[in-house]
Amino acid sequence: MTFxxxxxxxxxLNNRGYRSTAQRQKVLGLFMSLPQxxxxxxxxxxxxxxxxxxxxxxxxxxxxxxxxVYRTLHLMVSIGLLRELELAEGHKHYELNRPLRDHxxxxxxxxxxxxxxxxxxxxxxxxxxxxxAGYQVLDCQLTLYGICTxxxxxxxI
Amino acid sequence: MTFxxxxxxxxxLNNRGYRSTAQRQKVLGLFMSLPQxxxxxxxxxxxxxxxxxxxxxxxxxxxxxxxxVYRTLHLMVSIGLLRELELAEGHKHYELNRPLRDHxxxxxxxxxxxxxxxxxxxxxxxxxxxxxAGYQVLDCQLTLYGICTxxxxxxxI
DNA sequence: ATGGGTGCAAACTGTTTGCAATCTG
DNA sequence: CAGATTGCAAACAGTTTGCACCCAT
Numbered sequence: 001m002t003f004x005x006x007x008x009x010x011x012x013l014n015n016r017g018y019r020s021t022a023q024r025q026k027v028l029g030l031f032m033s034l035p036q037x038x039x040x041x042x043x044x045x046x047x048x049x050x051x052x053x054x055x056x057x058x059x060x061x062x063x064x065x066x067x068x069v070y071r072t073l074h075l076m077v078s079i080g081l082l083r084e085l086e087l088a089e090g091h092k093h094y095e096l097n098r099p100l101r102d103h104x105x106x107x108x109x110x111x112x113x114x115x116x117x118x119x120x121x122x123x124x125x126x127x128x129x130x131x132x133a134g135y136q137v138l139d140c141q142l143t144l145y146g147i148c149t150x151x152x153x154x155x156x157i
Numbered sequence: 158m159t160f161x162x163x164x165x166x167x168x169x170l171n172n173r174g175y176r177s178t179a180q181r182q183k184v185l186g187l188f189m190s191l192p193q194x195x196x197x198x199x200x201x202x203x204x205x206x207x208x209x210x211x212x213x214x215x216x217x218x219x220x221x222x223x224x225x226v227y228r229t230l231h232l233m234v235s236i237g238l239l240r241e242l243e244l245a246e247g248h249k250h251y252e253l254n255r256p257l258r259d260h261x262x263x264x265x266x267x268x269x270x271x272x273x274x275x276x277x278x279x280x281x282x283x284x285x286x287x288x289x290a291g292y293q294v295l296d297c298q299l300t301l302y303g304i305c306t307x308x309x310x311x312x313x314i
Numbered sequence: 315a316t317g318g319g320t321g322c323a324a325a326c327t328g329t330t331t332g333c334a335a336t337c338t339g
Numbered sequence: 340c341a342g343a344t345t346g347c348a349a350a351c352a353g354t355t356t357g358c359a360c361c362c363a364t
Contacts, residue, residue, distance in 0.1 A: 077266065077302075078266050078267065083302075084302075086243035106286065106287060106290055106292060108292070109234065109235050109295060110235065115290055115292075117286050117290070119282055119286065121278075121282065122279075122282070122299065125276055125278065125279070125299070126299065126301045129263065129274050129276065129301060130263060130301050130303055133263055133272055133274070133305075133306075134305065134306035135263060135265070135272075135301070135303040135304065135305055135306070136303050136304045136309055137301055137302070137303040138266060138302050138303045138304065139301070139302040139303070140299070140300075140301050140302075141299070141300050141301075141302075142279065142282070142283065142297070142298070142299045143297075143298050143300070144283045144286060144287050144292070144294055144296070144297050144298075145234075145240075145241075145294070145295050145296040145297075145298075146287055146292040146293050146294040146295045146296070147292065147293045147295065148290075148291065148292055149290075149291035149292070152293055
């Protein structure tokens, strides 16, 4: 899933007893318009949505609330539309859960710099493992934690 | 590292300009006494430490504060003694960072059940990737998110 | 028309921080 | 001794929740 029409989203939601709403469409739409590899926190998402709305309609009324943002993120993660990333401290980040999940992260524990890398073999391992356990996989993440070159050099820590 | 004496811990800390304290020894000691695969949140760790102290000395004074627990956990993660797990919502969990990092997690997004599994090939992939990026790896985690058998059956969500 | 979804504001939870006192090297 | 570390309590940030209203089905 790299592109999903509003109608397709609606079907996906309705099939599970959920409803399609303007807010949910906007959230997914924004994620779909994001460049590959870009991820947002709940608050960044919220801020962006509001900014967009202001641009389009000059109305101050088109707000989506932060609570709804959180509720929507959870919903979409549980349906497999989004993936939740736990990178550096605190802020969780979200991104589209693309079909080929060969997109993982390398995080510096000292400065929080985050690098992305791909490794197609991981998805297979994940799929196989989950199958053995009877799980239906929605996401598969390999995260490496360490100290980056410049932090090692700076001998900080 | 499956066992580390107080002296070894002290050296490890001193080498980096940190100091060895009773609190740090207790924290690491507790993790070393934990059965393989067991992990604790900061608050569980804190509660356990206090309970242990009470048992041993009947003194109510042997408390380690929650702040210190947090500070110690961060320190030990950054040194590579512990690994931080982000499993279900909120609570982060910690466990000893054993040399063979072939110990990963499978989490149900619905009921939060967590399964562990090993897959030795992952560590190699991680090591190789980190090396390319010039990182010094401290931890390597593959986490699979999905829906477990019983949740799928219950058709909840 | 039903019951799922939303917004708001208030409540929470886990985590962090300033500071004075205390210990380690 | 100097400087790292601690405990305490207060502050925070991000996230969740109750409730009344609204809207998709």
